[in-house]
Structure formats: C-alpha cells, structure tokens
Amino acid sequence: MGAIRRWILMLVLGFSGGVIFLLPFLREFLYKPLSDALALNNTEFGMLMSVFGIASMLAYIPGGWVANRYSPRKLITLSLFIMGGLGLYFSTFPGYRASLLIHAGWGVAITLMFWASMIRVTRGWAPPDEQGRAFGILETTRGVAEMAVNGSLLAIFVWLGSTNQAVSTVIVVLSVLTIALGVLSWLVIEDSVADRGDSEQIRLADVRRVLGMPVVWLIALVILAAYSAYWTSFYFTPYATDVFLMSAGMAGAVSIARMWLKPGAAVLAGFAADRFGIARTTVVLFVVLIISFSLFAVTPADPAIVWLMLANIAIAAIAIFALRGIYFALLEEGGVPVAVTGTAGGVVSFVGYTPDIYMPYIGGVLLDAYPGVDGYRYFYLIAVGFCTLGFIAALLIYRRTRKHHD
Numbered sequence: 001m002g003a004i005r006r007w008i009l010m011l012v013l014g015f016s017g018g019v020i021f022l023l024p025f026l027r028e029f030l031y032k033p034l035s036d037a038l039a040l041n042n043t044e045f046g047m048l049m050s051v052f053g054i055a056s057m058l059a060y061i062p063g064g065w066v067a068n069r070y071s072p073r074k075l076i077t078l079s080l081f082i083m084g085g086l087g088l089y090f091s092t093f094p095g096y097r098a099s100l101l102i103h104a105g106w107g108v109a110i111t112l113m114f115w116a117s118m119i120r121v122t123r124g125w126a127p128p129d130e131q132g133r134a135f136g137i138l139e140t141t142r143g144v145a146e147m148a149v150n151g152s153l154l155a156i157f158v159w160l161g162s163t164n165q166a167v168s169t170v171i172v173v174l175s176v177l178t179i180a181l182g183v184l185s186w187l188v189i190e191d192s193v194a195d196r197g198d199s200e201q202i203r204l205a206d207v208r209r210v211l212g213m214p215v216v217w218l219i220a221l222v223i224l225a226a227y228s229a230y231w232t233s234f235y236f237t238p239y240a241t242d243v244f245l246m247s248a249g250m251a252g253a254v255s256i257a258r259m260w261l262k263p264g265a266a267v268l269a270g271f272a273a274d275r276f277g278i279a280r281t282t283v284v285l286f287v288v289l290i291i292s293f294s295l296f297a298v299t300p301a302d303p304a305i306v307w308l309m310l311a312n313i314a315i316a317a318i319a320i321f322a323l324r325g326i327y328f329a330l331l332e333e334g335g336v337p338v339a340v341t342g343t344a345g346g347v348v349s350f351v352g353y354t355p356d357i358y359m360p361y362i363g364g365v366l367l368d369a370y371p372g373v374d375g376y377r378y379f380y381l382i383a384v385g386f387c388t389l390g391f392i393a394a395l396l397i398y399r400r401t402r403k404h405h406d
Helices: 004-020 027-038 041-067 074-090 095-123 128-158 164-188 191-195 204-211 212-231 236-242 246-258 261-276 278-298 301-333 337-351 355-369 373-405
Strands: none
Touching: 004 074, 004 095, 004 212, 027 041, 027 074, 027 128, 027 164, 027 236, 027 246, 041 074, 041 095, 041 212, 041 337, 041 355, 074 095, 074 164, 095 128, 095 301, 128 164, 128 246, 128 261, 128 301, 191 204, 204 278, 212 278, 212 301, 212 337, 212 355, 212 373, 236 246, 236 301, 246 261, 246 301, 261 278, 261 301, 261 337, 278 301, 278 373, 301 337, 355 373
C-alpha cells in the first residue's frame, strides 16, 4: 500500500470512528434539547444509554472473535449502514420503548462489528515501536471528526431555532453522513492492513491465554476508569445550564469548544507515551483527573466564578482525551500477542466500557434525586473513586513493564 493511500485509510477510519458514536452520544452537547424532544426525565434519558451499554457489553467479546474471523472492511461498512438507518428512524422520536430498541441496535452495531475491527486495522497500520502514535493519530482523527461534525450540527440546531424539529433535522443529517462514511469505508479500507502478524486463526488456547494474562485485566480496569471519567464529562453541559445558568446554546458551545482540545491532547499523549512510556503517562493523567474532579465536587454554585468552571473543564478534558488516545497502546507495552489483538480488545472492552451501562443511569438518578448542585457533586465524587482505581491499575502495569525491561 502506498503512503498516500495508507494515510487516506487512517483518515477514513478515524473519521468513521468518530462519527459512528455521535448518534447515541448526541446528549454530549444536546442533553436538554434531546431529552425534551423525547419527553423523558433524567432517569429515563439515562436508561437509553444504559440499554446501549448492556447491548455493547454483551457484544464486546464476540465482537473480538468476529473481528479476527471476518473481513474488517465488510464489518465496518455494515455497522455504519446500520447506525445510519436506525438514526433515520430515531429522528421521528418514535417513543420511549422504540428508542430503547434503537439504542440496543446501535450498541450491537458498534461493538459486534465496528470497534474491534477498528482496533485491529489500526494496530496493523503501524509497526510495534509506533503503536502509541498510531492510536494517538487515530484518536486525533476521531477528535477532529467529532469536533467538526458536532460544531456543524450545533450551528444547524441554533440556526433552525433550537426547536424539536431542529433536533430531528440534526439527527437526519448525522444519519446520512454515517451512511456516506460506510460507502467510503468500503472503497478505502483494505483487509490486508489488518493482517500484520495475524495469519493464524484464533484457537481456544489463545483465548484462554488472553484471559489468563493479568495485564489484560489491568488494562481493562484502566479503560473502565478512563471511560467513567469520559462519561462524567458528558454532564458538563447540563452542569453549565443547571448550576451556572448558561443557555442551552451556550452550554452546547462549551461542549463543542471542549472537543477542540481532543486532537492536540490525543496526539501529544501518543508521542509522550512513546517517549516516556505508556503506563507512566497513564499514571500521571489519572492524578490530574483525581485533582480536577475533586475540585468540581467542591466548587460553589456561583455564576460569578464561571471562569473557574470553564478552566477545570478544559483541564479534565485534556486529561480524558489524552487517556483515550493511548490506553489501547497498553496492549503492545503489556506484551499482548498481535495475533490475539481482536480477542484481547474484546475482553478489555467488555470490562472497560461497562460505564455505558451504569454511569448514565447513576447520573440520571442522582440529578433527579438531588436537584441542583448536590447531584452533580455526588456524581463528581464517584468519578474521583473510579480515577483512583485507574491510577492503581496503571501503576501496577508500569511496575510490571519496568520489571520486564529490567
């Protein structure tokens, strides 16, 4: 594969990897408008994503097996088509039960077909000594896609008057874009890229080997903690409206501005991880998050110090996006065989992405039970606990890898 086509492949893969998640995660910048359009309270709105998380969790491990057995090109293309098709139906606001089924379908499409395939192609895209920057570049591309698309969608939403019909139009535009990316993926992705060191079929013994590797479970805990922090950041938007009295449009703009930090944070984290070590960089990032979420938990509900809230959002966002840019590179530093990347990715994702199940539900229940700033404070303290768990897991990985290199 030529250099130009190689980079086009990464561009399409990263852009698809960013856009495919936007339909179920529109709440990131349209929390109040979307929940109002669906006529749901915080708990019901959180339950939509809990169902998405349950479906995702059930599909993660078979998703790894599917990624190792079937064509990544076909799997990625089909998943994008399914996501877009369900999105078009969701744009009609079909009701609570139908919305639950749609979110379940999205969870299966992303995790059974797309996620492990994307990891497999990315790992095959770069040599072993460039894994940190490969995943950093992937995350950066995903970040650029999210930033550009979400910014455009917010502009459409505001331009159309911030009404329920505006929300519906945003969903239609995003669904059509997702389907278009499915077409591009079919034209650009080559299965041969995912075949580096992966010529043998996965055997049961290989699966047992992955499950028996302590480092795999430690990586899973790192991802679980980092993803819990990521889920916590979704509530920065309603936090800005409920506690600091921002308008829905302004709070959405803050969320979009936060996304501008993702590309730089991810790519710099990738290079830092290759320079100083992936596990060591991960440890430092968790320390930053523990401090940041602790500050959120004690910040007074005073619009006069909105600058402090915005600065802390920026700090937390940089650390979260940096972690998301490098944590899968721990597979290489931890010594996980390339031939079982799909299976290992499925295992760590099965554990690591369970916050999709409990974080939106916990958030919804807390905000309904403790209106105002208290609900958010309790939620941020829970995030501190998860980040502490991630810090411990990353520190153990660092010690293991240091002993191995010594």
